[in-house]
Amino acid sequence: MTEKHQAAASRLLEAYASGRPCEPVRDLIDGVDDAYSVQNLITERWLSQGRRLTGRKIGLTSAAVQRQFGVDSPDFGALFAEMAVPDGEEIPAGAVLQPRVEAEVVLVLERDLTHERHTVADVIRATAFALPAIEIVGSRIRGWDITLTDTVADNASAGMYVLGNRPVPLRDVDLRMAGMVIERRGEQVSTGIGAACLGHPLHAAVWLADTLSRLGHPLRAGDIVLTGALGPVVPVEPGDVLEARIDGLGDVRTAFAACEAPDLEEEA
Amino acid sequence: MNPHLEPFAEILDEAVLHRRAVPRLTGTAELDVPSAYEVQRMVIERRLARGESLLGVKMGFTSRAKMVQMGVDDVIWGLLTDAMLIESQVDTAGLIHPRIEPEIAFLLERPVRTPADAVAAVGGIAVGYEVLDSRYEGFSFALPDVIADNASASGFGLGPWHTPRNVGNVGMLLEIDGRPVASGSSAAILGDPTRSLIAAARLAAAAGIELQPGWVILAGAATAAVPLPAGAHVRVSAAGLGHAEVMTR
Numbered sequence: 355m356t357e358k359h360q361a362a363a364s365r366l367l368e369a370y371a372s373g374r375p376c377e378p379v380r381d382l383i384d385g386v387d388d389a390y391s392v393q394n395l396i397t398e399r400w401l402s403q404g405r406r407l408t409g410r411k412i413g414l415t416s417a418a419v420q421r422q423f424g425v426d427s428p429d430f431g432a433l434f435a436e437m438a439v440p441d442g443e444e445i446p447a448g449a450v451l452q453p454r455v456e457a458e459v460v461l462v463l464e465r466d467l468t469h470e471r472h473t474v475a476d477v478i479r480a481t482a483f484a485l486p487a488i489e490i491v492g493s494r495i496r497g498w499d500i501t502l503t504d505t506v507a508d509n510a511s512a513g514m515y516v517l518g519n520r521p522v523p524l525r526d527v528d529l530r531m532a533g534m535v536i537e538r539r540g541e542q543v544s545t546g547i548g549a550a551c552l553g554h555p556l557h558a559a560v561w562l563a564d565t566l567s568r569l570g571h572p573l574r575a576g577d578i579v580l581t582g583a584l585g586p587v588v589p590v591e592p593g594d595v596l597e598a599r600i601d602g603l604g605d606v607r608t609a610f611a612a613c614e615a616p617d618l619e620e621e622a
Numbered sequence: 623m624n625p626h627l628e629p630f631a632e633i634l635d636e637a638v639l640h641r642r643a644v645p646r647l648t649g650t651a652e653l654d655v656p657s658a659y660e661v662q663r664m665v666i667e668r669r670l671a672r673g674e675s676l677l678g679v680k681m682g683f684t685s686r687a688k689m690v691q692m693g694v695d696d697v698i699w700g701l702l703t704d705a706m707l708i709e710s711q712v713d714t715a716g717l718i719h720p721r722i723e724p725e726i727a728f729l730l731e732r733p734v735r736t737p738a739d740a741v742a743a744v745g746g747i748a749v750g751y752e753v754l755d756s757r758y759e760g761f762s763f764a765l766p767d768v769i770a771d772n773a774s775a776s777g778f779g780l781g782p783w784h785t786p787r788n789v790g791n792v793g794m795l796l797e798i799d800g801r802p803v804a805s806g807s808s809a810a811i812l813g814d815p816t817r818s819l820i821a822a823a824r825l826a827a828a829a830g831i832e833l834q835p836g837w838v839i840l841a842g843a844a845t846a847a848v849p850l851p852a853g854a855h856v857r858v859s860a861a862g863l864g865h866a867e868v869m870t871r
Contacts, residue, residue, distance in 0.1 A: 533806075533808060533809055534793075535809030535813070542809055543686075545806050547805045549805050599791055
């Protein structure tokens with residue numbers, strides 16, 4: 355079994371290294387717990403290379419996406435400092451494989467969340483402030499041909515993330531009713547609302563705190579939590595510039611370099 | 623007005639009165655967009671002749687997805703009468719196949735003479751809902767059909783008026799019997815409902831209609847419309863604007 359997990363992790367790491375998407379890994383994985391084991395092998399590899407874990411992302415937080423994957427709970431992936439991109443800075447072609455964009459609420463923690471079960475009050479007390487963010491999701495698996503086990507093993511399809519720069523205390527924003535829009539050249543390419551993320555972004559954070567605590571590596575002070583998409587994910591093309599606005603939190607931008615890497619074009 | 627269009631107006635008006643869906647007009651007749659708006663006006667004239675009065679304008683196809691679906695690049699509009707205003711109850715037995723959607727509504731406090739005038743003429747903003755009830759079988763139509771059918775307008779309701787404010791990106795929620803069934807952002811309305819208001823002024827000016835003080839402009843929906851069941855409690859909410867609700871029988 356562990357050999358299979360190693361093989362799955364190697365397949366995904368090879369996709370990162372080569373810049374070429376790989377075949378699905380579901381053939382090497384038996385169930386979600388095993389998929390997290392594969393994800394963990396990759397996380398451990400990166401940590402051993404000196405990368406800094408900055409927090410977690412939550413995925414599969416919308417009712418529509420959960421239906422699509424046939425699941426009734428979200429998933430999570432690891433975030434590293436190397437994945438952070440400053441607001442508006444251009445992302446080089448190929449930096450994220452098969453990139454797509456979504457707008458999310460980020461929570462920045464100032465306390466550990468170590469209980470076995472947390473309440474919304476625990477999460478509120480542990481949160482220093484919220485930020486608007488763009489997550490650039492990606493898939494190391496060719497054509498996004500993913501099942502639940504594929505995406506969990508592949509770090510919940512995490513890619514890069516762009517954080518806004520103005521912190522907002524939770525008391526100053528109604529995250530449930532906050533509107534969200536992503537625009538490309540002034541045209542709306544995605545719209546949504548805080549409630550689309552498991553009913554409330556804080557509910558997603560409670561789920562993550564409980565889950566990580568049970569797994570023995572709880573959320574810590576200083577961690578960031580990307581709580582999940584507020585609307586439909588947006589496919590991106592080379593040269594795209596996208597701006598996301600979350601009502602009450604502010605706005606944040608991302609840009610993609612105009613040219614794909616040549617070897618990727620050959621691949622297509 | 624083209625008298626040969628009058629039979630189309632009669633078909634659509636009778637469909638409302640007898641609660642009977644009809645085949646789409648474009649299935650058997652040539653109808654272009656200008657003629658379709660003429661039919662729409664004739665249908666409204668029939669309602670005014672029965673004692674109804676104009677109360678405002680509704681905008682349609684204000685979302686990118688809907689424009690792409692219908693293959694159009696501009697909004698459409700319809701006219702609202704006082705008889706369409708729903709206070710707190712609506713009887714679905716009187717409707718063909720009603721749907722409901724959450725809307726942003728503007729209340730004019732001054733006449734609008736030009737599109738540049740429109741935003742300054744607004745005295746109030748509210749969350750509201752629109753009940754759509756296409757008179758066509760299967761809610762299926764081409765662009766001229768839906769224009770002739772007054773943009774599927776059937777009824778509308780309004781929450782409390784608020785002083786004008788930025789409603790460019792407010793969260794909107796549609797709940798039936800307490801459960802969320804659709805949600806989105808007002809940004810889905812042309813990027814900002816204010817743009818829909820300005821488009822209303824442009825289309826009204828082109829049609830020779832002056833938007834009057836006291837009129838309501840329904841700017842468009844933030845989500846797809848959902849079927850309106852009988853015996854239900856429906857609530858629409860928008861961040862900062864409270865909510866509007868309706869009971870169905």
